[in-house]
Amino acid sequence: DTGVSQNPRHKITKRGQNVTFRCDPISEHNRLYWYRQTLGQGPEFLTYFQNEAQLEKSRLLSDRFSAERPKGSFSTLEIQRTEQGDSAMYLCASSRTGNQPQHFGDGTRLSIL
Amino acid sequence: DQQVKQNSPSLSVQEGRISILNCDYTNSMFDYFLWYKKYPAEGPTFLISISSIKDKNEDGRFTVFLNKSAKHLSLHIVPSQPGDSAVYFCASTYYGGSQGNLIFGKGTKLSVKP
Numbered sequence: 049d050t051g052v053s054q055n056p057r058h059k060i061t062k063r064g065q066n067v068t069f070r071c072d073p074i075s076e077h078n079r080l081y082w083y084r085q086t087l088g089q090g091p092e093f094l095t096y097f098q099n100e101a102q103l104e105k106s107r108l109l110s111d112r113f114s115a116e117r118p119k120g121s122f123s124t125l126e127i128q129r130t131e132q133g134d135s136a137m138y139l140c141a142s143s144r145t146g147n148q149p150q151h152f153g154d155g156t157r158l159s160i161l
Numbered sequence: 162d163q164q165v166k167q168n169s170p171s172l173s174v175q176e177g178r179i180s181i182l183n184c185d186y187t188n189s190m191f192d193y194f195l196w197y198k199k200y201p202a203e204g205p206t207f208l209i210s211i212s213s214i215k216d217k218n219e220d221g222r223f224t225v226f227l228n229k230s231a232k233h234l235s236l237h238i239v240p241s242q243p244g245d246s247a248v249y250f251c252a253s254t255y256y257g258g259s260q261g262n263l264i265f266g267k268g269t270k271l272s273v274k275p
Contacts, residue, residue, distance in 0.1 A: 081263075090268055149195060150263060
């Protein structure tokens with residue numbers, strides 16, 4: 049296992065711009081999850097995929113957010129028209145099945161100027 | 162409404178002694194519980210988990226205890242080492258529905274002093 053890989057590690061952008069993050073899960077992991085973590089809080093669930101199907105979205109995922117996992121391998125998370133409140137660490141995790149522990153990447157830190 | 166609570170933001174322990182980290186949950190549907198460790202600038206690392214059908218699970222220096230009636234779990238680290246200094250997150254989920262999205266507490270920062 050090479051681990052969950054996330055790119056970029058840090059993204060700085062101006063308010064109103066669009067940003068896209070990428071996550072490469074551990075190979076053969078069918079489940080892929082996105083979380084967001086802000087200072088002093090634990091990770092908060094955003095959405096998850098079973099292979100290429102997006103099965104659940106949190107109410108935290110506003111319509112400015114969209115996630116895809118087109119071929120059931122890597123995933124992208126896009127935020128349109130970024131706002132100050134979007135500043136956070138965005139974490140990706142994967143698991144072999146829904147009943148296995150999730151393994152996290154090192155995250156992408158988003159800073160909105 | 163926090164479903165998973167870690168009421169101690171920080172804990173300081175001497176090297177070689179026991180570290181006990183506590184976690185409470187409110188949702189009686191939760192049936193799987195996990196502990197993660199997080200170093201600065203890294204993602205959470207899975208440590209140990211326990212199913213609601215058990216009350217104890219051990220892995221080396223780490224033991225997790227589950228008290229379902231009290232909706233309480235704890236992580237024991239014995240003996241504590243300076244490298245254990247990190248933020249520890251408790252997480253819970255309902256695997257019976259095969260959903261798997263984790264609900265995390267706010268974390269406890271453990272400092273192990275040499």
